[in-house]
Amino acid sequence: MNDPNGLIRVGDEWHMFHQLNPAAPVMGNVHWGHAVSRDLVNWKTLPVALANTPAGQAFSGSAVYDRANTSRLFDGVTGGGMVAIYTRASDGRQTQDIAASRDGGRTFADYAGNPVIDIGSDQFRDPKVMWHQPTRRWIMTVVRAREHRVIFYGSADLRRWTELGEFSNAxxxxxxxxxxxLVRVPVEGGGTRWVLFLSINPGGPQGGSAVQYFVGDFDGRRFAAEDRATRLMDFGKDFYAFQTFTDAGGAPIGIAWMSNWQYANDLPTGTWRGAMTLARRLSLRRRGVDWRLVQQPAGLDTSGWRTLIDGGRRAHTALPRGDALDLRFTFDLDHRTVVQFGNGAGEFVEIGCDPRPAIGSLWINRGGAKGFSHPFFTDKFSCALSPGAKTLPLRLVLDRCSLEVFGDDGTMCASLLHFFGTPPDRLEVAVISPGGMIPSLSLRSFSGTPGL
Known part of the structure; x- marks a missing residue:
């Protein structure tokens, strides 16, 4: 599995469609897989939603709920239905198609008039559609991928589309x-701004895949970025194709594919490959003249915390058994500190903070885990600390082969895969520079129901 598609909330059910090869654990033969959840943590797999057909593969796209039946695809159905908007990809052409579901997303029927947009290109894909209330029409954000152009289309009925404007070469x-x-995101302290998320591959600064974002305004035709600075969502290497849920209610919530195209087909996971990040709730924080995206885990219970380590210069403890661990810790930025997950075989993954002026970084090293070797499986990553900060709150979610880091209350995020030869069973925290003491570290374990 790879890109999340068609993320949408309908009632109390979260739908996550996604790119899927149902026949083999490698890219190709692309269908839309489907899973549903009531809490964004426990997922139930449903049958394939959109299939690879003689017309082409079912590439990435989005889903909306057409409650007013603007599409006329739900005549006779009270309350409308779900419409998937996706790229149908053949060897020589990529077109935008739609499909309708009258049973809450369980099954879809392709629209007889497909494609709804065809510009004769083989690099035209990944439509994200939303309802834009000020202009009372559907807006599609889609890319002419290799031309580095984001194109905006408008439609009153999801079937007939008019090109409106573009955002390019940024x-x-x-x-x-x-x-x-393209989504409206709340600003801490009040107000909202439009944010355009855009994935690139290959060419990310860590190698391979990456997600960047731009903050600005959207007038229903064009997106105007406040500046063209490059801001990355995640400083790890395993975060791609980020998408937000339609009709989430409140602040936007989104999910990314947790992998990288440089090694996605080679990961040592056996009969399956591919997983998603935790769902993340979004906001924006103004920091001087800059913007910072704030990302916080969504759906994780906030109860059950217990103090694991409190005080000292060096401490270690056994890790509780469980599917995943959720840890909270605060780095004292007057001292260098390292948190390490390891085992008796000498393997480790570590997260550290080095506040020295020439370095000033939160860093991660996954190179001590020896369960996977690949020339592009980069081992070390870092993110600059904010000047003048005295402490750095940190939240870590460690699962069997994944680590998600939320630093500085969610403005410094990293998503990383890791592969131990033997599972980690101990945690060690050490203050390296003289005079420092370990602040308390809190932990809880939790278990989700595997569904994907």
């Missing part, structure tokens, strides 16, 4: 623009 271009998403 930020990191890489080889392809992919998986755009």
């Amino acid at each position: 930020g990191l271009r890489g080889v392809d623009y992919e998986c755009p998403d």
Whole structure:
């Protein structure tokens, strides 16, 4: 599995469609897989939603709920239905198609008039559609990938589309623009801004895949970025194709694919490959003249915390058994500190903070885990600390082969895969520079129901 598609909330049910090869654990033969959840943690797998057909593969896209039946695809159905908008990809052409579901997303029927947009291109994909209330029409954000152009289309009925404007050649271009998403995000302290999320591959600064974002305004035709600075969502290497849920209610919530195209087909996970990040709730924080995206885990219970380590210069403890661990810790930025997950075989993954002026970084090293070797499986990553900060709150979610880091209350995020030869069973915290003491570290374990 790879890109999340068609993220949408309907009632108390969260739908996550996604790119899927149902026949083999490698890219190709692309269908839309489907899973549903009531809490964003426990997922139930449902049958394939959109299939690979003689017309082409079912590439990435989005879903909306057409309650007013603007599409006329739900005549005779009270309350409308779900419409998937996706790219149908053949060897020589990529078109935008739609499909309708009258049973809450369980099954879809392709629209007889497909494609709804065809510009004769083989690099035209990944439509994200939303309802834009000020202009009372549907807006599609889609990319002409290799031209590095984000195109906006408008429609009254999801079937007939008119090109409106574009946003192009901004930020990191890489080889392809992919998986755009335009969404209004609340600003801490009041107000909202439009944010355009844009994935690139290959060409990310860590190598391979990456997600960048731009803050600005959208007038129903064009997105105007406040500046063209490159801001990355995640400083790890395993975060791609980020998309937000339609009709989430409140602040936007989104999910990314947790992998990288440089090694996605080679991961040592056996009969399956591919997983998603935790769902993340979004806001914006103004910091001087800059913007910072704030990301916090969504759906994780906040109870059950217990103090694991409190005080001292060096401490270690056994890790409780469980599917995943959720840890909270605060770095004292007057001292260098390292948190390490390890085992008796000498393997480890570590997260550290080095506040020395020439370095000033939160860093991660996954190179001590020896369960996977690949020339592009980069081992070390870092993110600059904010000047003048005295402490750095940190939240870590460690699962069997994944680590998600939320630093500085969610403005410094990293998503990383890791592969131990033997599972980690101990945690060690050490203050390296003289005079420092370990602040308390809190932990809880939790278990989700595997569904994907």
